[in-house]
Amino acid sequence: MATPTLEKSGKAPEPEAGFADSPYITATFRIRRFNPEVSEDAQWQDFQISIDPKERVLDALHKIKWEVDGTLTFRRSCAHGICGSDAMRINGKNRLACKTLIKDLSPEKPITVEAIKGLTVLKDLVVDMDPFFQAYRDVMPFLITKGNEPTRERLQSAEDRERFDDTTKCILCAACTSSCPVFWNDGQYFGPAAIVNAHRFIFDSRDEGGEQRLEILNDRDGVWRCRTTFNCTDACPRGIEVTKAIQEVKRALITRRF
Amino acid sequence: MQIHKYDTVIVGAGGAGMRAAIESTKRSRTAVLTKLYPTRSHTGAAQGGMAAALANVEEDNWEWHTFDTIKGGDYLVDQDAAEILAKEAIDSVLDLEKMGLPFNRTPEGRIDQRRFGGHSRNHGEAPVRRSCYASDRTGHMILQTLYQNCVKEGVEFFNEFYVLDLLLQEDPETGVRKSAGVVAYELATGEIHVFQAKAIIFASGGTGKFFKVTSNAHTLTGDGQAAAYRRGLPLEDMEFFQFHPTGIWRMGILLTEGARGEGGILRNKDGERFMEKYAPVMKDLASRDVVSRSIYTEIREGRGCGPEGDHVYLDLTHLPPEQLDAKLPDITEFARTYLGIEPYTDPIPIQPTAHYAMGGIPTNVRGEVLADNTTVVPGLYAAGEVACVSVHGANRLGTNSLLDINVFGKRSGIAAAEYSAKNDYVDLPENPAQLVVDQVERLRNSTGGERVATLRLELQECMDANVMVFRTEQTIKTAVDKIAELRKRYLDVSIQDKGKRFNTDLLEAIELGNLLDLAEVMATSALARKESRGGHYREDYPNRDDVNFMRHTMAYREVADDGTESIRLDYKPVVQTRYQPMERKY
Numbered sequence A: 001m002a003t004p005t006l007e008k009s010g011k012a013p014e015p016e017a018g019f020a021d022s023p024y025i026t027a028t029f030r031i032r033r034f035n036p037e038v039s040e041d042a043q044w045q046d047f048q049i050s051i052d053p054k055e056r057v058l059d060a061l062h063k064i065k066w067e068v069d070g071t072l073t074f075r076r077s078c079a080h081g082i083c084g085s086d087a088m089r090i091n092g093k094n095r096l097a098c099k100t101l102i103k104d105l106s107p108e109k110p111i112t113v114e115a116i117k118g119l120t121v122l123k124d125l126v127v128d129m130d131p132f133f134q135a136y137r138d139v140m141p142f143l144i145t146k147g148n149e150p151t152r153e154r155l156q157s158a159e160d161r162e163r164f165d166d167t168t169k170c171i172l173c174a175a176c177t178s179s180c181p182v183f184w185n186d187g188q189y190f191g192p193a194a195i196v197n198a199h200r201f202i203f204d205s206r207d208e209g210g211e212q213r214l215e216i217l218n219d220r221d222g223v224w225r226c227r228t229t230f231n232c233t234d235a236c237p238r239g240i241e242v243t244k245a246i247q248e249v250k251r252a253l254i255t256r257r258f
Numbered sequence B: 001m002q003i004h005k006y007d008t009v010i011v012g013a014g015g016a017g018m019r020a021a022i023e024s025t026k027r028s029r030t031a032v033l034t035k036l037y038p039t040r041s042h043t044g045a046a047q048g049g050m051a052a053a054l055a056n057v058e059e060d061n062w063e064w065h066t067f068d069t070i071k072g073g074d075y076l077v078d079q080d081a082a083e084i085l086a087k088e089a090i091d092s093v094l095d096l097e098k099m100g101l102p103f104n105r106t107p108e109g110r111i112d113q114r115r116f117g118g119h120s121r122n123h124g125e126a127p128v129r130r131s132c133y134a135s136d137r138t139g140h141m142i143l144q145t146l147y148q149n150c151v152k153e154g155v156e157f158f159n160e161f162y163v164l165d166l167l168l169q170e171d172p173e174t175g176v177r178k179s180a181g182v183v184a185y186e187l188a189t190g191e192i193h194v195f196q197a198k199a200i201i202f203a204s205g206g207t208g209k210f211f212k213v214t215s216n217a218h219t220l221t222g223d224g225q226a227a228a229y230r231r232g233l234p235l236e237d238m239e240f241f242q243f244h245p246t247g248i249w250r251m252g253i254l255l256t257e258g259a260r261g262e263g264g265i266l267r268n269k270d271g272e273r274f275m276e277k278y279a280p281v282m283k284d285l286a287s288r289d290v291v292s293r294s295i296y297t298e299i300r301e302g303r304g305c306g307p308e309g310d311h312v313y314l315d316l317t318h319l320p321p322e323q324l325d326a327k328l329p330d331i332t333e334f335a336r337t338y339l340g341i342e343p344y345t346d347p348i349p350i351q352p353t354a355h356y357a358m359g360g361i362p363t364n365v366r367g368e369v370l371a372d373n374t375t376v377v378p379g380l381y382a383a384g385e386v387a388c389v390s391v392h393g394a395n396r397l398g399t400n401s402l403l404d405i406n407v408f409g410k411r412s413g414i415a416a417a418e419y420s421a422k423n424d425y426v427d428l429p430e431n432p433a434q435l436v437v438d439q440v441e442r443l444r445n446s447t448g449g450e451r452v453a454t455l456r457l458e459l460q461e462c463m464d465a466n467v468m469v470f471r472t473e474q475t476i477k478t479a480v481d482k483i484a485e486l487r488k489r490y491l492d493v494s495i496q497d498k499g500k501r502f503n504t505d506l507l508e509a510i511e512l513g514n515l516l517d518l519a520e521v522m523a524t525s526a527l528a529r530k531e532s533r534g535g536h537y538r539e540d541y542p543n544r545d546d547v548n549f550m551r552h553t554m555a556y557r558e559v560a561d562d563g564t565e566s567i568r569l570d571y572k573p574v575v576q577t578r579y580q581p582m583e584r585k586y
């Protein structure tokens, strides 16, 4: 990809002016654009918009798309941090656009927005998610049990349920995996998200597939690649202690106790 | 254009679609087409829980659940369907547990249960603990668990495929219209695909985006309902939309009723617990339509909070922080993230938010779609929020939708696969993709001066103002006129992105077309229903009128010879078994 340049720029219509206490500010969004239908090179484009800083980055992207440039492309659905569609690099950090308020980004400076790293960019902020979901599928992310099913529910104590609570929160947004330097260098590494989802089952008292999953993660592309940089934990919008989960999986591999 | 052939095609990969896929993949060659990656579906946003009379924490039974569902739906519920829903609830919760769903547990290790609005012991005596839950992310856990089991079963997904048309073919001998396939637009490439299938299940979710303040995702644009409607199939009870009492003020993001189930209280600007006045027994846990109207009554009578008096408070401050952390972590975080409010110490500003479509594509209890009051469309099924069985009648009870998608998702998955095992393909019509090709080309080439975002916002503001919690003949007529105007202007919509790759500009334009069609059906159905029932409240007709309106609305699109479109309304009887309509009090 070519060096970033500032070639185009767009401006949104101002909101009704005239109110001294208007909550609106003018903010610049510097967005990394890429559309191979138009050009093989990616480039940065600035958009200046008036917006209430209490709004989300997603609101700003919508404002740009809806009022200035309809070709700006990103994924989104729920708009409140629950569906995992809109992980992106905002001011150099992986976050969900719908969970990041503009006021928390020092909006007096340009706010940079670009696609998450390590997955192929397909258009603007949209990346190819297939390798990410493949790694997830590879860890057998489903309950494995043996023997006869009980007629009622399986019993599980509240403590046993609590044991894997943290990793059940994952929304598969890829913010962690795409912030991991090991993954950037080698896309074969399972990446933190897949390990989080393996953890969710390995530490579920009802599950009997732990050994198989641990074997998969013992692979050369498995947990041992993790260098504990904590990027993933910082990136996780669900507040999951990702690095801790990876450490617990490593420990389980050594002790074979989980 | 590519043509694919599958025994069974499922449109949508939310809870209903994936529950169906798990059954149908075991029995037939199945493809699931979904405009979102499965785990992005809005089922994942559901918080509170899933109802089932497990009686794990106190006495309960499915008959009480049936009664509550019927009463909650203001007697517009088909009682045979409600009975199935309540009976099969127990197995569908146990199914999910066996698939791995991490429910919260009781001290004995059983699935824990909590209170939810409208669910009661012994026909309304007192609230009962019937909602099975996983913290305040039950929907997330259901969606994840179903996806995990789809991975396990090897379900074949076509991700980011937008289904834009339904193909029906008339049987030359009998004149019956049968389902032949669907037409989909592939987001990544702009390519059009025709899927020929023996059986098709629509599980494409709700249509909340025609309102501005809504708990629904940007992608809930009623694509399935609109496709069926455009092909001449009826839409049932579209005037019934649920307004959930507790959306975050102005944003609409939902704060689960579970917050009130845990003891949260609604207060007006004087700090008064106003629900005591409106619902002396169930109080804050009365059914949603009742609570939403009570909130707006407080606001209208000048007891709303804030400088503009346009909201009330959800007060959780008396609950121990540990309880909030354990039972309501996500919604307390929403308050912190989006409002900068600490729910331990400060009440949360809320207002009713457009939440759930009770109406939709009419089906029977096997999930088969109806072409009129009685005739099924062979090979066509619908389940989940897109469908109207009708188990929710005029107002859905909280926790009954996660239940609905599981019970009727499973039923339709089995029924569709059995159908495709026994039947042959129906021939595709000539030029099967024509309608979609024309639609896409028209939008791509249009040079008109109207913008999608402008029209959508005008539609949403009009719907919020005129057909929300309170309606009158005059407000609804205002909406009907405005929608007609917007539909005209829609013909002049143009888009900026003319490309083929990930053209979300184009798809937003198509989605807006769907919203406009469905808004028109909703307003027209609401205008004709001169009574108040459940979620449909007419100030000019404040009482329920069982003599004239104990019946389902069936709306059909009619096209005259000269091409003018109109809506024809018809009605369908309500199935009543053992529960006689009574006045609804909470």
Ligand SMILES: Cc1cc2nc3c(=O)[nH]c(=O)nc-3n(C[C@H](O)[C@H](O)[C@H](O)COP(=O)(O)OP(=O)(O)OC[C@H]3O[C@@H](n4cnc5c(N)ncnc54)[C@H](O)[C@@H]3O)c2cc1C
Binding pocket: B011, B012, B013, B014, B015, B016, B017, B033, B034, B035, B036, B037, B038, B041, B042, B043, B044, B045, B046, B047, B048, B049, B050, B051, B138, B139, B161, B162, B163, B164, B203, B204, B205, B206, B215, B216, B217, B220, B223, B224, B254, B256, B355, B356, B383, B384, B385, B386, B398, B399, B400, B401, B402, B403, B405
């Ligand atoms: C915030 C919130 C909280 C809720 N909480 C509860 C609760 O606690 N308890 C309860 O019982 N109910 C709750 N509900 C209601 C319930 O969650 C939904 O009604 C239910 O999940 C709908 O499921 P579904 O499978 O029908 O649709 P969805 O989960 O919305 O899935 C729709 C699917 O259809 C696909 N799709 C849509 N259009 C197309 C198209 N054109 N082509 C291809 N695919 C398409 C989408 O990709 C998606 O996969 C809640 C709803 C909301 C919004």
Ligand code: SF4
Binding pocket: A169, A170, A171, A172, A173, A174, A175, A176, A177, A192, A193, A196, A235, A236, A237, A238, A239, A240, A242
């Ligand atoms: S662990 Fe966190 S960051 Fe990683 S995919 Fe899951 S939710 Fe996203």
Ligand code: FES
Binding pocket: A075, A076, A077, A078, A079, A080, A081, A082, A083, A084, A085, A086, A096, A097, A098, A099
């Ligand atoms: S849009 Fe769903 S997580 Fe951001």
